[in-house]
Amino acid sequence: MTRGLALLRRRLVGSAFVLLIVVIGSFLLLEAAPGDAVDAYIVSTGGDAGMIELLRHRWGLDQSELTRLANYLWALLHLDLGQSVTFSRPIREIILERLPTTLILMGSATALSFGLGSALGIYAGARPGSFRDRFLSIGSLALYAVPGFWLGLVLIVVFAVDLRWLPIGGIETIASGKTGLARAADIATHLVLPVSALGFIYLALYLRMMRAGMAEAWRQDFVLAARARGLSRRRIVLAHVARNALLPLVTMLGLQSAQMLGGSVVIESVFAVPGLGRLAQEAVAGRDTPLLLGIILVSAVLVVVINLLVDLAYAFLDPRVGASEAGA
């Protein structure tokens, strides 16, 4: 346990620095955007030059850039992301409302691509160089070449327009009055297409990584030893070769989280899923820069947290990781 804690402490310090850089970067972007919070406020409420002057002063916008950066950091430390222009509400509230949907979408899509990808990777890597290996490698590459939003549209045409099996978009049937399990089932049917569109694209990564790791593992001595012990092929594939190739995939899980978040922006727009990604698109459409940067900051925090969890899981799975830190 001390091993995990030492790793966690070191990672937390590093993550804090990284997040500070992200915050400064987003402040610079905010400064570069035309207009400021007062302009946006006046657009929605109206007011004269005296009012603008007063508001600039009250919100500290007439101060130097460094003071404003300090104010921005101070507000962020209090989890205050500012006010949304288009929604006229605190940004934190809006993001917290939309976050769960995106987390469900991302989680399901990750489970799909990791589960199916590694399973197919084991199938391909069981016999490197065979026909099925080549077929799956190329097939997954073709899938990886598909733009997510386009796959989403194709799925809509086939399964929602032609076959009418699944709903065309949204997160649940509007005003259906469903509760409990019925509502969960309703949400699940709405999520089938967006999760498939997002998950199938990234499946290739896990498949190819698993396959490459297994092709590597086949050449190792312990496989020869397992063969010499007369183990069945099935057992060698699953318990020895695949098991050794599985670990790097866990790291990939963390690295992929930022990609998944980015991918969910387009997928949520295609399927009208009211999550963080669609919110980002709405922020762009409404020229709501503070909201957009709030989303970026929250995504960065999310990616950092996911990677911390993955690192901890990794330390748990592989006793060699972090062993040096525990001694220090």
Add this chain to the structure above:
Amino acid sequence: MNRLRRFFRSPEAIAGALILALLMMMALAAPLLFPGDPQAIAGPALLPPFQDWPLPLGTDRLGRDVLAELFHGARTSLAVGLAAAAAALLIGAVVGTSAGFAGGLVDEVLMRITDAFQTVPSFLLALAFVSIVGPSLGVVVAAIALGAWTGPARVARAEVLSIRERDYVAGARVIGMHPLEIAFREVLPNALPPVLALSSVIVAAAILTEAALSFLGLGDPNRVTWGGMIAEGRTVLRTAPFLSIVPGVALVLTVLGVYLAGEGVVESTAVRRSLS
């Protein structure tokens, strides 16, 4: 020459090279075959494909020639993909070399900045950048490069870390070369091959990102893009799905071609390395 022959031994690599050659020809031939504005109205609206000889792929919602748009879209995709990848590789190589060669505080700061860029979803970053600066071809290229340079930077740094301990670098120091000159004239060129091996993945990702940006309406409004065509077709998805399907297939083939050709190149050089 040997490497070229090895490249063309793999059917996948040949397929990739063929697709890319076709795409290049499309991009180069676009202004010759379809002179004039591809966004101009060419016929009746929503003409289905294979109905009218002069408009083989039909027309879109506004009566624009789909085939002409497809050809001109190839230009945009290719130009943005290559330019963004080149910019990303350049930034990555310079940052990675500086970090690896300087070491110490410079290394620490540059690598934390790299971490920060990797923490922010690159698509969100591109979205924010384009929406703040305003959509134009150059801005889109910059936005994509902004999210893509971190991979090359890490690879370049790792390579430089091993190269800077070599004897010829020590030799360059002894004869009094300026550290900057050593870093960028002696070390960087030797650190490049593994960085360049990333280029196919980066070009492919850049093409996909450009498509997604223009799908969301953040592409250059004065240019035809495949992503924009898909977004256009989306409004008539129920009645005319081909308008979204056709440019999407073009995108898939293009990206697949880049991947396959890239893999072919890496494999043909990898075999050489393991033989020598």
